[in-house]
Amino acid sequence: MSLKIAVIGLGYVGLPLANALSKNFQVFGFDENKKRIKDLKLGIDTNKEIQLKDKKIHFSNKLDDIKSCNIYILTVPTPVNKNKIPDLRIIKKALKNIATIIKKKDIVVLESTVYPGFTSEIAAPILEKYSNLKFNKDFFCGYSPERINPGDKKYKLENIKKIVSGSNVLTTRKIKKIYGSIIKAGIHVSESIEIAEAAKVIENTQRDLNIALINELKIIFDKMGLSTTKILKAASTKWNFLNFQPGLVGGHCIGVDPYYLTYKANKIGVKPKVILAGRKLNNSMGNYFANNFLNFFKKHKIFKKKKKF
Amino acid sequence: MSLKIAVIGLGYVGLPLANALSKNFQVFGFDENKKRIKDLKLGIDTNKEIQLKDKKIHFSNKLDDIKSCNIYILTVPTPVNKNKIPDLRIIKKALKNIATIIKKKDIVVLESTVYPGFTSEIAAPILEKYSNLKFNKDFFCGYSPERINPGDKKYKLENIKKIVSGSNVLTTRKIKKIYGSIIKAGIHVSESIEIAEAAKVIENTQRDLNIALINELKIIFDKMGLSTTKILKAASTKWNFLNFQPGLVGGHCIGVDPYYLTYKANKIGVKPKVILAGRKLNNSMGNYFANNFLNFFKKHKIFKKKKKF
Numbered sequence: 001m002s003l004k005i006a007v008i009g010l011g012y013v014g015l016p017l018a019n020a021l022s023k024n025f026q027v028f029g030f031d032e033n034k035k036r037i038k039d040l041k042l043g044i045d046t047n048k049e050i051q052l053k054d055k056k057i058h059f060s061n062k063l064d065d066i067k068s069c070n071i072y073i074l075t076v077p078t079p080v081n082k083n084k085i086p087d088l089r090i091i092k093k094a095l096k097n098i099a100t101i102i103k104k105k106d107i108v109v110l111e112s113t114v115y116p117g118f119t120s121e122i123a124a125p126i127l128e129k130y131s132n133l134k135f136n137k138d139f140f141c142g143y144s145p146e147r148i149n150p151g152d153k154k155y156k157l158e159n160i161k162k163i164v165s166g167s168n169v170l171t172t173r174k175i176k177k178i179y180g181s182i183i184k185a186g187i188h189v190s191e192s193i194e195i196a197e198a199a200k201v202i203e204n205t206q207r208d209l210n211i212a213l214i215n216e217l218k219i220i221f222d223k224m225g226l227s228t229t230k231i232l233k234a235a236s237t238k239w240n241f242l243n244f245q246p247g248l249v250g251g252h253c254i255g256v257d258p259y260y261l262t263y264k265a266n267k268i269g270v271k272p273k274v275i276l277a278g279r280k281l282n283n284s285m286g287n288y289f290a291n292n293f294l295n296f297f298k299k300h301k302i303f304k305k306k307k308k309f
Numbered sequence: 310m311s312l313k314i315a316v317i318g319l320g321y322v323g324l325p326l327a328n329a330l331s332k333n334f335q336v337f338g339f340d341e342n343k344k345r346i347k348d349l350k351l352g353i354d355t356n357k358e359i360q361l362k363d364k365k366i367h368f369s370n371k372l373d374d375i376k377s378c379n380i381y382i383l384t385v386p387t388p389v390n391k392n393k394i395p396d397l398r399i400i401k402k403a404l405k406n407i408a409t410i411i412k413k414k415d416i417v418v419l420e421s422t423v424y425p426g427f428t429s430e431i432a433a434p435i436l437e438k439y440s441n442l443k444f445n446k447d448f449f450c451g452y453s454p455e456r457i458n459p460g461d462k463k464y465k466l467e468n469i470k471k472i473v474s475g476s477n478v479l480t481t482r483k484i485k486k487i488y489g490s491i492i493k494a495g496i497h498v499s500e501s502i503e504i505a506e507a508a509k510v511i512e513n514t515q516r517d518l519n520i521a522l523i524n525e526l527k528i529i530f531d532k533m534g535l536s537t538t539k540i541l542k543a544a545s546t547k548w549n550f551l552n553f554q555p556g557l558v559g560g561h562c563i564g565v566d567p568y569y570l571t572y573k574a575n576k577i578g579v580k581p582k583v584i585l586a587g588r589k590l591n592n593s594m595g596n597y598f599a600n601n602f603l604n605f606f607k608k609h610k611i612f613k614k615k616k617k618f
Contacts, residue, residue, distance in 0.1 A: 116533060147547055161546040188546040191539050198535055199543035202526055203550055206519075209583070210551075213518050216583045217511055220574045224425060226507055230500050234508035237470040237497040238456055241512055242519075242551060265529045274518070274525045277586035 003178065006030055006069035008094055010040065010059075013111060013146040014075035015050050016157045020182040022056040028066045029059045037061045049150070067101040071109065071178065074098070075146060078112040080259045084279075086115065088122070095123055099130030102139050107171055109142040113257050115264035116198040119143050120167070140171040143193045144179060145200030161185040165196035204257035205275055210244045211254075212278030215285050218246040222292070248289065249282040312487065315339055315378035317403050319349060319368070322420060322455040323384035324359050325466045329491040331365040337375045338368045346370045358459070376410040380418065380487065383407075384455060387421040389568045393588075395424065397431070404432055408439030411448050416480055418451040422566050424573035425507040428452050429476070449480040452502045453488060454509030470494040474505035513566035514584055519553045520563075521587030524594050527555040531601070557598065558591040 003025050007018040010031040018029040031037055039045070040059045043052040060066065076094045081087045091112055098108060108127060110119055124135040133139050144164045149155055162183045166172030172189060180187050190196035218228045228246060235241045249255045258275050265272045312334050316327040319340040327338040340346055348354070349368045352361040369375065385403045390396045400421055407417060417436060419428055433444040442448050453473045458464055471492045475481030481498060489496045499505035527537045537555060544550045558564045567584050574581045 116530075116535060155548060160548065163543050163546060188543055190543050191536070194533070194535055195539050195543055198530060198533075198540040202540065203544050203547050205526075206522060206544075206551060207549070209518065209522050210515075212583050213515060216581055217514075220570070220577075220579050220581065221425075221507060223577050223579050224503070224507075224573075226425060226503055227500070230504050231507040231511065234472050234497055234499050234504055235512050235515075237472060238512050239464060239469065240516070242515060261529070264533075268529075268532050270529050270532050272525055272529065274521050274583075274586045274590050277583045281583050 002026070003071055004028070004069040005071040005073065005178070006066040008066075008072060008074045008098065009076035009112075010036060011075065011077065012047050012049055012150040013148050014073075015040070015045060015047065016148065017073065017075060017111070017146075018057050019050050019052065020157055021178070024181045025178070027057050028069055029057045030061065030063070030066050031059075032061055034061050047150070063097055063101055070103075070106050071174075072098050072102065072106065073109045073111060073144075075111045078114060078256075078260070080256050084259045086260050086263050088114075092122070092126060095126040096130050099127045102127065102131050102133065104133065104138045105140075107140045107142060107166075107174060109144055109175060111144055111146040113145065113200055113204075113253060113260055114143075114197055115201060115260040116194045117264065118197060119193045124167075136167050140167050141193065142166040142171055142175040143190075143196045144175060145196060147200075147203070158183060159185045161188055163188045163190050163196045163199055165190040165193045167193060201257050201261045204254045205261055208249055208254050208258050208282060209275060209278040210242060211247060211249050212281045214244045214246045215288075216281055219288065246285075248285055255279075255282065311335070312380055313337070313378040314380040314382065314487070315375040317375075317381060317383045317407065318385035318421075319345060320384065320386065321356050321358055321459045322457050323382075324349070324354060324356065325457065326382065326384060326420070326455075327366050328359050328361065329466055330487070333490045334487070336366050337378055338366045339370065339372070339375050340368075341370055343370050356459075372406055372410055379412075379415050380483075381407050381411065381415065382418045382420060382453075384420045387423060387565075387569070389565050393568045395569050395572050397427075401431070401435060404435040405439050408436045411436065411440050411442065413442065413447045414449075416449045416451060416475075416483060418453055418484055420453055420455040422454065422509055422513075422562060422569055423452075423506055424510060424569040425503045426573065427506060428502045433476075445476050449476045450502065451475040451480055451484040452499075452505045453484060454505060456509075456512070467492060468494045470497055472497045472499050472505045472508055474499040474502045476502060507570075510566050510570045513563045514570055517558055517563050517567050517591060518584065518587040519551060520556060520558050521590045523553045523555045524597075525590055528597065555594075557594055564588075564591065 005021055005025050006028040007014045008030045010029050018027050021027045037059050074094055076090050078091050079087045119141055124141055128135050147160045162179050164175045164179055164187055166175050176187050221228045236243055258279050262272045262275055314330055314334050315337040316323045317339045319338050327336050330336045346368050383403055385399050387400050388396045428450055433450055437444050456469045471488050473484045473488055473496055475484050485496050485498055530537045545552055567588050571581045571584055
């Protein structure tokens with residue numbers, strides 16, 4: 001049977017993936033955003049990640065257009081809400097939509113960041129409920145976390161090693177084959193979907209915490225009147241010192257992924273102190289840098305006093 | 310003027326240093342421990358770090374024997390007490406002793422971990438008080454942090470880049486020349502003693518926190534029944550994931566150095582949340598691993614019930 005792949009969600013993850021896959025497979029690109037689909041049909045990627053020249057991908061915002069596919073890859077956003085709780089509405093809605101079109105033997109692969117257990121505990125039941133098909137008997141699931149660093153010119157989809165996992169051996173093998181045909185850096189087959197989910201969520205958590213440490217050091221050294229830059233430069237001459245810089249943690253993943261992990265941890269009764277201490281500090285750095293900036297201006301009298309008349 | 314160097318404290322830092330320096334300079338090795346001096350005179354290093362063959366170092370436990378030196382390098386331990394407060398008694402006593410023998414133009418270099426500011430705020434005043442000499446006029450100071458990893462076969466004194474700093478330009482130049490003659494990996498000249506002190510104290514702090522994160526992840530994944538080893542293996546396939554393993558943080562430095570930094574931070578009114586969260590977690594891991602171990606035995610019924618008679 002020939003593979004027809006639908007990529008659901010055509011952002012900075014989905015579009016490069018659809019583009020790469022389209023060299024080897026028949027690929028459908030789905031996004032609910034009409035404007036995005038219209039642009040993509042004209043060959044325009046407003047994210048400027050991809051050159052869409054040969055128009056091999058069938059772009060659409062209609063579910064009907066992708067119902068003939070047998071592989072569905074979800075690359076939709078999984079943000080947090082203002083209380084830093086995972087906001088799963090987009091991915092749940094996407095799963096519900098896919099459920100209405102999947103058929104026997106289809107495979108649904110998630111690429112979005114989720115907490116360990118999400119695919120089997122939440123995604124599969126949604127797919128079962130709205131498809132009237134049985135998970136791991138009629139349809140199958142996989143998890144292959146995206147590792148895209150938007151705007152990164154060095155590390156792109158093809159040269160970042162990819163983790164794949166599936167709900168059974170045959171599914172894992174199929175998913176491995178699909179990604180293996182486009183990823184030059186190689187494939188790591190994970191022992192289970194949960195392990196792949198956990199691996200994804202800790203990658204940015206580690207990065208977040210390391211930046212938090214450097215931010216905390218900056219606060220201490222600022223107060224002491226010492227240059228953090230010079231201190232880091234000196235420390236970096238040790239072979240195993242890790243080169244992180246103070247700064248704001250924004251972006252789609254680094255500041256968000258840790259909350260997916262801590263949400264799940266709290267649910268199972270573990271209160272993650274270290275991860276949350278790092279998150280809290282990084283969240284406060286916006287104010288810290290803004291205040292530093294204002295103090296600098298005040299000190300150098302860059303704000304002129306208003307003349308009194 | 311020819312250099313006569315005294316190395317004060319002949320542990321895992323001082324002895325390799327004295328040994329390396331003795332190839333180029335006249336070196337005196339001082340330690341208060343009579344047994345250690347007796348062993349070393351016989352060519353025996355009970356730490357098994359150094360092969361003392363040619364007996365070039367003049368070992369002694371008498372201050373009188375080192376008073377003709379013009380460079381004094383302190384490699385004494387700087388531990389913490391049971392309340393995790395820097396225990397500076399050993400280094401203060403060593404400074405007091407040296408103060409009684411230093412002369413004009415002598416240089417005192419610290420290698421021990423201290424908090425940023427210690428050399429100028431604590432060490433120099435002690436040296437002034439008991440020597441009746443003036444700091445940076447009569448005698449001079451330097452800081453060149455030790456980076457020895459006891460037992461490490463790959464990274465040894467000679468192939469670890471060394472930070473040097475001095476209380477004025479000429480002193481820095483002299484210290485650079487001394488260490489430069491033995492360190493093959495090169496010398497990093499730090500802009501000030503405080504920056505060198507800060508660089509030292511953050512190196513192990515970073516390592517400690519990274520291990521703390523992995524320990525926290527292990528606690529979460531254990532509770533979920535997931536293999537931390539397998540998750541770390543998967544995450545490590547990302548190019549920028551840092552390879553740390555769960556475990557106990559012991560040793561002379563990693564678990565101790567962060568307290569020197571947090572002690573100073575508290576003194577200047579900054580409460581380090583991230584660093585201390587990491588420290589607290591790592592301190593609790595002894596119990597955690599012990600309980601895991603006991604549960605494993607219980608589960609596998611390795612402890613046999615006592616027979617009742």
